Amino acid sequence: MISSRRNLLQSASCGFGYLALSALCQKSLLAESTDSLELKVPPVRPRAKRVIFLCMSGGPAQLDLFDYKPQTGQKKHPGSVYPFRQRGESGQWVSDLLPEIxxxxxxxxxxNGMHADTGNHAQSFLQLHTGERLRHRPSMGSWVNYGLGTENQNLPGFISLNTSKPSVYSSAFLPPVYEGTPIGTNGESMSKATINNIRGDHLSSAAKRHQLDFIQTLNRQHLQQNQDAEKLEGVIESMELAYRMQSVAPALLDISTESEETLQRYRVGKSLSVGTCKPSDFGRQCLLARRFAEAGVRFIEVNHGSWDQHKNHRRxxxxxxxxxxxxxxxxxxxxEMRGLLEDTLVVWGGEFGRPGLTPDNGKDESGHNYRGFTFWLAGGGVKAGYTHGKTDDTGSRAVEGQVxxxxxxxxxxxxxGLRHDKLTFNHEGREHRLTGPEGGKVVHEIFS
Structure with missing residues (x-):
């Protein structure tokens, strides 16, 4: 089966430049049948149409960013080591390290009341994305794609920028058409990142269409003769999406049409390599995220690693x-300027946070803190200028408004507009959901 699948993909790629999302095409053909990416009506009135997830992997130090804990002079608790100020009309406490935000x-x-189950990077990162710490499960973006479909039939519903961890974009047991499309890998220059095989000029558009129609006819005949290979439907749909993407995706990835002022504001090309901070052209990622959001991509993940500051914390x-x-x-x-913030939910955070710096011997070291850390959200119907939850006086544990x-x-x-307890998929005889068997509760207090 693996050999036949590889031959199928190779036969497609040698012709019209089959660019069906690499992630989608590397799935087993032995699972439940796929659904389509057609736009679906959510069961609850939606506040947002799409999500941009700014994933800061490694554990951002919330006590020096958004959770202000004044220095107490106590040896056991050094507090926030950077100045904070109350910002805007809301008076939100934000660190001087983030003057633009x-x-x-x-x-x-x-x-400020976030908490998780473990202080291990791999397990907590997996839980952040899939709801489970150990098992291979669909990512949050795949669940959203599965529940809502895509607003633009010429683009995937889920894109992950600058990542090398498949758990970020995997659809696991969900049909492969809901898998995320990775663009760029961790540490790679985003100026070179693209969707593989996105261009193919050796044939005319009409010739590519004829060739794809022929291949798809063979695929459907194969499917009819092999009912146990229903996952082939996902490959068929992926190839159709890949064909449509050729007319749209290259233009979206080409930011040369943006003004110089825009490129400067996003700091495109302004990479910085200091300590563990890898050059990634993060500004290009954010600009691409805006462009994909405008084009109707449902879930866009923007990744920035290297927040794991054990030593050289300040630097x-x-x-x-x-x-x-x-x-x-x-x-x-x-x-905001383009009228997209009101129906775009922006989410910022990592797999956990950090306690205060180790006070002994003046060391510039910090560890992991999964018992109390910070996320922030913006747009998408959440309360603006609002702080929910709090940690204790040392910032070590969430004590109010735990999330x-x-x-x-x-x-x-x-x-x-999706109910987490109703968005399910039957796999191996039981219903699965993003919030797991334990379930979760909607934090209604953060909505306006």
Whole structure:
């Protein structure tokens, strides 16, 4: 079966430039039948149409960014080591490390009561994306794609920028058409990142269409003769999407039409490599996220790694903030100016946070804190200029307004008009959902 699938894909690629999303095409053909990417009506009135997830992997130090804990002088608790100020009319506390994002404080809904189940990077990162810590499960973006379909039939419903972790965009047991399309890998220059095989000029559009029709006829005949290979339907639909993408995706990836002023605001090309902060041209990612959102992509993940600052905490934290601050601010400003923020839910956060710096011997070290950390959201019907939940006086534990990853997932789905307890998929004899068997609760308090 694997050999026949490989031959099928190779025969397609040698002709019309089969660019069917590489992630979609690497799935087994032995599972439930796929549904289509057609636009679906959500069961609940949606506040948002799409999500931009700004994933800061590694554990951002919330005590130095959004959760202000004044220095107490106590040896056991050094507090926030960077100055904070109350910003905007709302008076939200935001660190001086984020001067550009601070200008948008009145747009932010800061959630200071986040908590997770483990302080291990791999497991918590997996739970953030899939709801489970150990097993291979569909990612949040795939669940959203499955529940709502795509607004633009010429583009995938889920795109992941600058990632090398398949858990970020995997559809697992969901039909492969809901898998995310990865563009770029962690540390790769985003100026070179693209969707593989997106261009093919050796045949005319009409000739490509004829060739694809012939291949799809063979695919459907094969499907009729092999009812146990129903996953082939996903490949068939992926190839159709791939064909349609050829007329749209290249233009979206080409940012040369943007003004110089826009490129400057997003800091496109302004990569920084200091300590563990890898050059990634984060500004280009944020600009692409805006363009994909405008074009109707349902779920866009923007990834920035290297927030795992155990040693050289100050140096690496400053570097990460310098890389991400202005592009995120430009994204928020553009979404608002273009009338997109009201129905785009922007989510910022990582797999956990960090405690205060280790005070002993003046070491510049910080560890992991999964018991209390920060996310923020903007747009998509959430309360603007609002802080939800709090940690204790040392920032070590969420004590009010606690929000688990399951609750965050349930809330994001609710914003999109999806009920987390009803968005299910039958796999191996039982119903699965993003919020897992434990379930989650919608944080209604953060909605306006």
């Amino acid at each position: 601070s200008r948008h404080a009145d747009k932010l809904c800061i959630v 690496d934290l400053e570097a990460n903030c310098e890389v991400t601050d202005a592009p995120i601010a430009a994204l928020l400003g553009d979404l 688990h990853f399951h609750d965050l997932h349930a809330t994001i789905l609710q914003a999109l």
